[in-house]
Amino acid sequence: MSESAVSAVGSDELTALKFVALEGARSGPVKISCSGLADRLDASNQTASRRLQRLEDAGHLERDVVADGQWVSLTESGEAALHREYSHYRRIFEETDPSTVELTGTLTSGMGEGRHYISLPGYKEQFEERLGYEPFPGTFNVDLDEESVRGRSSMSSLSGVAIDGWEDDERTFGPATCYAATVADGDTVVEPTHIIVPERTHHDETQLEIIAPVRLRDELDVADGDEVTVRVEAVR
Secondary structure (H helix, E strand, O other): OOHHHHHOOOHHHHHHHHHHHHHHHOOOOEEEOHHHHHHHHOOOHHHHHHHHHHHHHOOOEEEEEEOOEEEEEEOHHHHHHHHHHHHHHHHHHOOOOOOEEEEEEEEEOOOOHHHHHHOOHHHHHHHHHHHOOOOOOOOEEEEEOHHHHHHHHHHHHOOOEEEOOEEOOOOEEOOEEEEEEEEEEOOEEEEEEEEEEEOOOOOOOOEEEEEOOOOHHHHHOOOOOOEEEEEEEOOO
């Protein structure tokens, strides 16, 4: 996605994105006509078409143009953009704290990849320097509940700690972002912890990978299937 494409997405494009989402594009492709969208936007057909094109260029929409319209679906980027707007309105009407996101889910076992990757020198040195600790060799994996899967996109509006990509003699390793968090089970709260979001990952948006200087399973005394709460905070 180019910087010019991102800059082309303003309030008018977000309004078009909202109408497309209201038609059901979050759940899958929906058929949209430029004339129908133009009526909703009180704009010309050409203007409606340009707004959809800008949203597609920015990666917020996927489109399949057919003879009598187009099939349109929201991408993760598009949903995140709408969720940021939603968060702003919550700040206005509900006086919520814009610097935190609370997520809940159940503990699950990972595939063992986290143990390997966070122990690699190129990552480990950055964790120590930028997070202030050497992570326990393994990740704490949380399957999010349905509401938290939707709320997870709010994380993109928070500031995180960048972990740079690097390479050795054999391969290249991608960058990641770490979001400061606390993890709780009942009255037991552990910090510091960080949600790590690699640029390339096998996990989808329904699961969190969390690192900490301690073994979180032991600190919280939890096992697979137990519910935990993760509070994500903006880096100040």
